[in-house]
Amino acid sequence: MARLELTAAPSMPALFAKAAVTARGRGGDLPDTRLTRTGVQVDAADLAAYARVCGFPLADTLPPTYPHMLTFPLQLALMSDRSFPLALPGMVHVRNRVDALRPVRAGEVLDLEVWAERFARHRSGATVDLCASVSTGGAEVWRSRSTYLARGARAPEGAPEADLAVEVADLARPVATWRVPDDAGRRYARVSGDVNPIHLSALTAKAFGFKRAIAHGMWVKARALAALSGRLPEAMTVDVVFRKPLFLPSTVQLATAQVDGGWDLAVRNATSGADHLLGTVRPR
Amino acid sequence: MAPQTRKAAIVGGNRIPFARSNSAYAQASNQDMLTATLDGLVARFGLQGQQVGEVVAGAVLKHSRDFNLTREAVLGSRLSAATPAYGVQQACGTGLEAAILVANKIALGQLESGIAGGVDTTSDAPLAVGDDLRRVLISLAGARTLQQRLKALAGIRPGQLVPEMPRNAEPRTGLSMGEHAAITATEWEIGREEQDELAARSHQNLAAAYDRGFFDDLVTPYLGLTRDESLRPDSTVEKLATLEPVFGTGGPDATMTAGNSTPLSDGASAVLVASDEWAAERGLPVLAHLVDAQTAAVDYVHGGEGLLMAPVYAVPVLLARNGLALQDFDFYEIHEAFASTVLSTMKAWEDPAFCKDRLGLDAPLGAIDRPKLNVNGSSLAAGHPFAATGGRIVATLAKTLHEAGPGKRGLISVCAAGGQGVVAVLES
Numbered sequence: 001m002a003r004l005e006l007t008a009a010p011s012m013p014a015l016f017a018k019a020a021v022t023a024r025g026r027g028g029d030l031p032d033t034r035l036t037r038t039g040v041q042v043d044a045a046d047l048a049a050y051a052r053v054c055g056f057p058l059a060d061t062l063p064p065t066y067p068h069m070l071t072f073p074l075q076l077a078l079m080s081d082r083s084f085p086l087a088l089p090g091m092v093h094v095r096n097r098v099d100a101l102r103p104v105r106a107g108e109v110l111d112l113e114v115w116a117e118r119f120a121r122h123r124s125g126a127t128v129d130l131c132a133s134v135s136t137g138g139a140e141v142w143r144s145r146s147t148y149l150a151r152g153a154r155a156p157e158g159a160p161e162a163d164l165a166v167e168v169a170d171l172a173r174p175v176a177t178w179r180v181p182d183d184a185g186r187r188y189a190r191v192s193g194d195v196n197p198i199h200l201s202a203l204t205a206k207a208f209g210f211k212r213a214i215a216h217g218m219w220v221k222a223r224a225l226a227a228l229s230g231r232l233p234e235a236m237t238v239d240v241v242f243r244k245p246l247f248l249p250s251t252v253q254l255a256t257a258q259v260d261g262g263w264d265l266a267v268r269n270a271t272s273g274a275d276h277l278l279g280t281v282r283p284r
Numbered sequence: 285m286a287p288q289t290r291k292a293a294i295v296g297g298n299r300i301p302f303a304r305s306n307s308a309y310a311q312a313s314n315q316d317m318l319t320a321t322l323d324g325l326v327a328r329f330g331l332q333g334q335q336v337g338e339v340v341a342g343a344v345l346k347h348s349r350d351f352n353l354t355r356e357a358v359l360g361s362r363l364s365a366a367t368p369a370y371g372v373q374q375a376c377g378t379g380l381e382a383a384i385l386v387a388n389k390i391a392l393g394q395l396e397s398g399i400a401g402g403v404d405t406t407s408d409a410p411l412a413v414g415d416d417l418r419r420v421l422i423s424l425a426g427a428r429t430l431q432q433r434l435k436a437l438a439g440i441r442p443g444q445l446v447p448e449m450p451r452n453a454e455p456r457t458g459l460s461m462g463e464h465a466a467i468t469a470t471e472w473e474i475g476r477e478e479q480d481e482l483a484a485r486s487h488q489n490l491a492a493a494y495d496r497g498f499f500d501d502l503v504t505p506y507l508g509l510t511r512d513e514s515l516r517p518d519s520t521v522e523k524l525a526t527l528e529p530v531f532g533t534g535g536p537d538a539t540m541t542a543g544n545s546t547p548l549s550d551g552a553s554a555v556l557v558a559s560d561e562w563a564a565e566r567g568l569p570v571l572a573h574l575v576d577a578q579t580a581a582v583d584y585v586h587g588g589e590g591l592l593m594a595p596v597y598a599v600p601v602l603l604a605r606n607g608l609a610l611q612d613f614d615f616y617e618i619h620e621a622f623a624s625t626v627l628s629t630m631k632a633w634e635d636p637a638f639c640k641d642r643l644g645l646d647a648p649l650g651a652i653d654r655p656k657l658n659v660n661g662s663s664l665a666a667g668h669p670f671a672a673t674g675g676r677i678v679a680t681l682a683k684t685l686h687e688a689g690p691g692k693r694g695l696i697s698v699c700a701a702g703g704q705g706v707v708a709v710l711e712s
Contacts, residue, residue: 044507048311057360058316059323060506107508229360230323 002033009037009073012193019080019088029156030128031083034115035074042066042106049191054219055226061103064238065222067110067142068098069192071132072218074114075146076194079130084116086128086150090208093217094127095147095164097239099284104134104141111135118147119155120162126155127162166241168264168278174253176227177270180215182249188219215246220277224265227254233262233283240279244269252276291573292387292557294710297679298325299553300506302667304513305406309550312507314343314350317552318357318403324504325399325554326362329568335364337395340386341554342371342378343403344670344701353403376621377579377706378402379553379674380698384708386557387574396562400678401554402671408550417444454701456585461592461701462622466532466540468590469624472631476539479623480524483544483664486620490661491517498660502679514547514667531622544623549667553675555682571682572694577708578602584703589642592625594705595697596632600643602707608693610649613709615656615684615694617677620663625699660684674698678710685712 047066048058056063079088104110111134118129127149134142147164185199197204198214205213221240225232246252251270256263262281268274300321303309309317318341326332341354350356355369374381379402386398413421417440424436453460459467469479493499494511503511529538531545556568563570580598582589595618603610610633618626632638633649640646660680663673677696685692692712699705 045311051316052311057319058312058507059320230319230362231365 003036004033005036005038006074006077007037009070010077012073012076013195015073015076015080016088016195016197022080022082023087023089026082026085026087028085030085030116030119031078031081032115033078033083034113035078037074037112040070040110040112042070042110044106046191047106053187053191054222056222057229060106062106063222064098064100064225064232064236065218067104067134068132068144068218070110071112071114071134071144073193074112075130075132078114078116085119086126086153091148091150093146093242094149095145095166095239095241096218096221097145097237099143099237100235101141101143101284102235104136108136118160120160121155122149122162125149125151126153126159127164164241166239166278166280168266168280169257169259171255171257171264171266174255174268176254178223178252178254180246180248180250180252182213184215184219184248185213188216192216192218194218210245210247212247215248215250217242217277220246220267221279224254224267224277224279225281228256228263228281231263232281235284236262236281237284238279238281240265240277242277243275246276288393289391290393290559291575292390293560293563293570294572294574294678294682295556295558295563295568296325296329296571297502297553297555297675297682298328299503299672299676299679300324300551301503301509302512302514302549302551302669302672303509304667305548305550307407307513307550308507308509309405310407312405312550313408314346314353314403314405314552315357315360317405317506317550318353318401319360320506321401321403321504321552321554322357322361322363322399325556328501329556330566332362333364335366336397336399337368338386338389339363339367339369339399339401340372340382341369341399341401341403342373342382342671344373344375344378345404345406345409346373373671374704374706375701376619376668376670376673377698377700377704378671379676380577380678380696380706380708381579381674383555383557383574383674383678384577384706387577390557390559397556397558399554399556401552401675402673403552404669404671405550406548406669412448414444414446414448416441420444454584454591460531462531462540462545464584464591465545465622465625466535466538468593468628469539469622470532470535470537471590472628474539474624474627474631477521477525478627479539479544480521482620482623482626483524484519484521486658486661486664487516487519489659490515490665493660498683502683512666514549515665519543519665540622540624544664546621546663546668549669551667551669551672553672553679555675555678569686571686572710572712575709575711576602576606577706578605579707580705582703589703590628591701591703592621592699593628593632594703595699595707596629596705597643598705598707599633599695599697600645600649602709603649606709608709610652612693613652613656613695614688614692615659615681616652617658617662617681617694617696619673619677619698620658621668621699623664626657629697629699674706681710685710688712
């Protein structure tokens with residue numbers, strides 16, 4: 001296993017460009033490289049901008065999804081590298097699990113590590129998990145697992161079946177309606193640096209086969225958790241699957257139910273009723 | 285049912301350090317700060333998921349979207365969502381008035397517990413479009429035909445596009461609060477040096493209180509701040525004397541500087557008020573009781589009284605009702621809107637002619653023992669996020685009285701814009 005430490009967050013527009021021009025001819029197995037950064041501190045202005053876009057109150061503890069802002073650039077660096085077997089353009093985020101082991105204060109000095117694992121078969125392609133671990137003083141405080149689907153790709157011989165099952169209660173009653181504006185993708189791109197063209201405009205999304213721009217899955221997840229501010233366990237696992245793309249603009253509804261000291265959630269299209277996100281929050 | 289009244293207990297308080305305008309809390313909204321302050325109080329007193337009787341809090345500078353600010357903060361906090369809430373606004377008297385309202389319902393047996401608070405930001409302040417542009421936009425929204433829309437749009441002038449900032453000025457006089465205070469300072473012949481002395485004392489007292497851990501269970505750090513940002517522990521009269529006057533500079537002897545006036549600030553505070561029984565059931569302390577309170581208002585526009593002099597009128601009413609003399613207190617908390625305001629207030633109480641003619645008293649209220657005044661610092665050092673000041677003072681005084689032992693008495697006096705004053709008595 002190779003461990004490579006980056007001294008700064010990589011430039012994400014450059015990584016997206018690199019991933020696009022090197023998309024062809026990829027294959028093989030997952031790299032066993034781990035990318036790390038040490039001594040990372042959250043920028044107060046970045047945190048405030050993120051909180052505003054996602055609807056979190058500005059507090060001294062990080063929103064449970066915030067560490068993803070720090071680890072995603074490293075994951076992107078891993079995926080855009082030529083050694084990564086799948087082409088980034090067209091890959092979609094289909095599942096995200098966050099283990100918030102304890103509240104993380106905004107001033108804590110964090111060490112990050114990301115890697116890829118679980119190359120798996122899926123009926124329409126292959127999935128891969130991009131994992132992240134955040135620790136402070138050697139103790140892990142947060143970890144996540146983002147599952148991406150590459151349509152048409154093939155997992156290696158003997159790979160397991162992808163696991164995209166998150167069971168939720170019957171969530172019949174919507175509790176909130178959100179109008180998601182057509183610039184929601186651009187706004188989240190600005191604070192997250194995730195400038196994947198499928199989120200930015202109808203035109204750039206069409207180039208990748210989407211009829212309109214789609215919302216970032218992690219924004220939908222963050223927005224749903226923000227709606228539960230003050231009602232979330234201190235330490236928790238938040239596991240969600242992203243189903244139908246949330247085309248921009250859209251009106252969506254959040255449905256929640258209290259389950260096992262946590263929550264089951266659904267974000268659905270207000271008109272069609274299609275599921276955009278299904279998920280569970282459980283104390284740990 | 286004849287109400288059997290009881291005295292409401294001050295159980296404790298929580299606030300975030302107060303920040304200077306456009307500084308540490310520049311990105312924080314009123315709702316963010318109030319929610320963080322409530323959550324700090326919840327954590328301190330183990331109220332997670334619990335319902336308190338009512339949360340009452342206000343903001344002076346408030347965005348129209350925050351019409352239900354206090355309830356929204358409760359819903360975003362760790363309090364039970366079944367906790368009712370409402371807002372109040374009485375300018376700088378907001379926080380103290382909120383505490384009085386909660387305490388009165390507890391006194392009447394309508395509540396067993398409640399939280400009183402306040403929040404203000406001068407950084408994330410609501411901008412408004414000017415009145416002319418506002419009217420154009422309203423008629424545009426109501427226009428049904430293209431012709432009507434064009435006609436409405438034709439009303440727009442480039443000069444209207446500059447937004448209106450909320451100003452710290454009285455609508456009826458056009459004068460800022462500092463200019464009003466400067467007029468009063470001149471009338472009462474308040475000197476520069478005594479103002480600077482009061483300001484230096486405020487900084488030294490607040491710094492000493494922080495140093496001995498007095499605020500450890502009253503303040504929760506927020507966004508990197510652990511102490512009030514305006515606090516200058518090394519403040520001295522000599523340093524303050526070097527500052528140029530900023531108010532009343534039209535006259536010959538301007539005395540009011542940025543050093544002896546409160547800075548614009550951002551922050552929030554909250555106080556937990558309860559019946560003795562409620563506190564006892566939870567094993568929580570009773571720091572002090574709110575004994576009584578009084579408001580007053582003066583005609584500062586046409587009546588020849590100073591804008592910030594209303595507490596001078598409220599206090600004798602409160603004293604008379606409780607059979608107390610001004611000297612019957614162990615501690616005095618006179619809100620330092622400006623050093624000159626505190627000094628004018630005390631001078632007025634000592635003035636036989638003023639007390640007779642304006643207050644209708646046979647004898648002046650007399651002097652107060654200065655070492656008992658603002659012993660743990662006040663607004664000149666802490667800053668003054670308008671609606672948050674009352675909660676800061678109530679919690680600070682309640683703890684001060686509790687530390688001094690049972691049977692101690694404290695007086696709170698807060699002046700407010702619009703020529704109003706709110707005063708109260710606490711007792712340990």
